[in-house]
Amino acid sequence: xKRLAAVAALLLVALAFSASASAATVTYGGYSWPAGQAYSTxxxxxxxxxxxSKMATFDTTIxxxxxxxxxxxxxxxxxxxxxxxxxxxSQTKKAHCRANQGSSAWAACSATN
Amino acid sequence: xxxxxxTRRWIVxxxxxxxxxxxxxxxxxxxxxxxxxxxxxEAAIDSEPLVLLADQPARNGLAKRxxxxxxxxxxxxxxxxxxxxxxPARQGGCNPSSDxxxxxxxxxxxxxxxxxxxSDVRDARLSGLVSEAVARAQVVMSDxxxxxxxxxxxxxxxxxxxxxGYRLARTDxxxxxGPVAVVAxxxxxxxxxxxxxxxxx
Numbered sequence: 001x002k003r004l005a006a007v008a009a010l011l012l013v014a015l016a017f018s019a020s021a022s023a024a025t026v027t028y029g030g031y032s033w034p035a036g037q038a039y040s041t042x043x044x045x046x047x048x049x050x051x052x053s054k055m056a057t058f059d060t061t062i063x064x065x066x067x068x069x070x071x072x073x074x075x076x077x078x079x080x081x082x083x084x085x086x087x088x089x090s091q092t093k094k095a096h097c098r099a100n101q102g103s104s105a106w107a108a109c110s111a112t113n
Numbered sequence: 114x115x116x117x118x119x120t121r122r123w124i125v126x127x128x129x130x131x132x133x134x135x136x137x138x139x140x141x142x143x144x145x146x147x148x149x150x151x152x153x154x155e156a157a158i159d160s161e162p163l164v165l166l167a168d169q170p171a172r173n174g175l176a177k178r179x180x181x182x183x184x185x186x187x188x189x190x191x192x193x194x195x196x197x198x199x200x201p202a203r204q205g206g207c208n209p210s211s212d213x214x215x216x217x218x219x220x221x222x223x224x225x226x227x228x229x230x231x232s233d234v235r236d237a238r239l240s241g242l243v244s245e246a247v248a249r250a251q252v253v254m255s256d257x258x259x260x261x262x263x264x265x266x267x268x269x270x271x272x273x274x275x276x277x278g279y280r281l282a283r284t285d286x287x288x289x290x291g292p293v294a295v296v297a298x299x300x301x302x303x304x305x306x307x308x309x310x311x312x313x314x
Contacts, residue, residue, distance in 0.1 A: 053150045053151070057208070057215040059311065061311070071228070073227075074224070074226065075224060075225050076222060077222075077310060078221065078223065079215065079221075080206025080207055080220065081189075081206075081207065081208050081209065082151060082189060082191075083206045084203075084205060084206070085204040086202050086204070088201065100311055110150070
């Protein structure tokens with residue numbers, strides 16, 4: 001009985017964590033932004049939103065990269081302070097962001113799954 | 114024989130663990146969000162209306178899209194390229210409503226599918242907003258030519274916006290010709306702002 005309950009507890013905790021984390025927005029880049037600096041998530045079919053949020057305007061790109069042809073999808077290049085793109089598909093992909101010019105302003109890339 | 118008291122304690126303990134796990138997960142999920150993500154912006158983007166500013170005409174066998182403006186209650190003005198005003202499949206950016214042109218006269222988004230090599234780009238579109246100081250806007254192409262942009266208007270409440278959409282022709286893409294910059298001209302034809310796209314075909 002005790003063993004069964006312990007296993008059930010572990011399973012429920014794992015389920016609870018995965019349920020609350022499954023709709024998570026994860027910051028995957030935001031440390032320094034010299035020109036050309038890029039960051040990516042791992043590949044997953046679950047990513048659907050990619051965001052680049054900045055405290056200043058500078059030239060940046062966000063995109064999704066598929067794991068078959070490594071082609072770029074729904075790419076957006078803009079100086080805007082907040083960039084957002086979506087790829088609503090179960091295709092395995094990674095979110096990717098890049099600074100096309102350097103900036104010392106705070107900026108971060110985040111992806112939602 | 115089943116000990117009802119012990120079973121009940123286990124059920125309570127499991128309930129506490131589950132609730133704790135959910136709370137911990139939510140806290141972790143919140144902590145990994147960008148610390149500087151504007152407060153309320155994503156919720157405003159997801160729930161507040163988009164207004165059509167210009168069409169991205171059907172071209173290259175690809176469906177028509179639109180350029181939409183979205184003033185938000187979060188204090189940001191957003192510019193979207195989307196299949197429709199209600200579609201979540203949109204690409205765009207936002208600037209503070211107090212300074213949508215970031216000190217300039219243009220707010221330009223460049224979106225494309227395919228690449229990153231120019232020869233692999235299947236579709237490319239420009240969308241933009243212009244300030245009141247802008248009389249005309251042009252796209253400077255990588256072959257040195259200039260294409261005039263048709264400025265369209267839209268009103269949201271008392272606010273008026275002007276902007277454009279421009280979809281590249283397939284023939285341009287096949288020849289590696291693309292937009293190098295968007296330029297804003299005043300009444301006299303003088304260039305008053307230039308936003309580069311990074312296209313280097």
